[in-house]
Amino acid sequence: MTWTEALVVGAVDLGESDRIMRLLTAERGRISAVARRVRSSGKRWAGVLDVGNHVRLRFGRSRGSLASISEAEAVAAPRRARSDLERVALLAYGCELCAGLAPEDHEASKLWRLLHTWIALLEGPKTPRSASRAALEAKALTFAGLAPRLVHCARCGDLARDPLVFDPDSGGVVHQHCGAGRSILAEHAAVLEGLRRTPLADTVELELPAEVRNALPDFAEYHLGRGLKSRGLVAELGL
Numbered sequence: 745m746t747w748t749e750a751l752v753v754g755a756v757d758l759g760e761s762d763r764i765m766r767l768l769t770a771e772r773g774r775i776s777a778v779a780r781r782v783r784s785s786g787k788r789w790a791g792v793l794d795v796g797n798h799v800r801l802r803f804g805r806s807r808g809s810l811a812s813i814s815e816a817e818a819v820a821a822p823r824r825a826r827s828d829l830e831r832v833a834l835l836a837y838g839c840e841l842c843a844g845l846a847p848e849d850h851e852a853s854k855l856w857r858l859l860h861t862w863i864a865l866l867e868g869p870k871t872p873r874s875a876s877r878a879a880l881e882a883k884a885l886t887f888a889g890l891a892p893r894l895v896h897c898a899r900c901g902d903l904a905r906d907p908l909v910f911d912p913d914s915g916g917v918v919h920q921h922c923g924a925g926r927s928i929l930a931e932h933a934a935v936l937e938g939l940r941r942t943p944l945a946d947t948v949e950l951e952l953p954a955e956v957r958n959a960l961p962d963f964a965e966y967h968l969g970r971g972l973k974s975r976g977l978v979a980e981l982g983l
């Protein structure tokens with residue numbers, strides 16, 4: 745069997761010694777596979793399947809509906825994003841967000857590249873902050889086919905002018921008279937739209953106004969139908 749490249753985005757222990765790995769791949773989106781004896785045999789796979797790693801894998805026989813990983817080697821492993829708390833939080837958040845928005849067993853090359861770029865950014869000299877996080881969110885939503893409407897009212901289609909609200913249910917910003925939601929300034933919606941179109945690497949020096957930091961995570965959680973576990977820590981750290 746051929747090698748599959750993947751980013752490790754999560755893991756859940758299974759039984760005495762196995763672990764179910766959650767992986768993001770370009771060709772098949774989000775997939776799960778069992779790593780057998782990964783906890784008991786220790787050395788063989790030590791550190792290879794850590795969350796955030798870029799790996800190459802081969803799959804062996806399936807166990808029920810789950811493929812099992814027969815071979816794995818690390819292509820790259822985060823270093824700074826394992827030792828610095830802010831980067832640790834942003835790594836977990838990026839993995840959870842991109843994997844959550846990725847389709848299961850279906851092509852997701854743009855989301856794969858986005859997460860790969862995010863992980864590389866977290867190894868850079870400066871810790872990405874709120875504007876980078878918003879750019880990541882806006883791009884991840886866009887690549888998942890859920891681009892938020894930020895320039896025109898999601899209800900009537902006219903140019904978004906104050907007073908505006910942000911309404912995930914409508915698909916983004918709406919005029920106050922067109923719907924209901926949390927207040928947002930047209931100027932701030934325009935900042936989010938700008939970040940959606942800016943390469944991640946160009947966002948590291950930027951900060952996002954505090955009032956608008958929750959709009960896109962709320963939007964993502966609305967579409968995921970659940971909360972993002974790593975969001976709390978990211979918010980606590982002011983990122």
Ligand SMILES: [Zn+2]
Nearest residue numbers: 897900919922
């Ligand atoms: Zn409207």
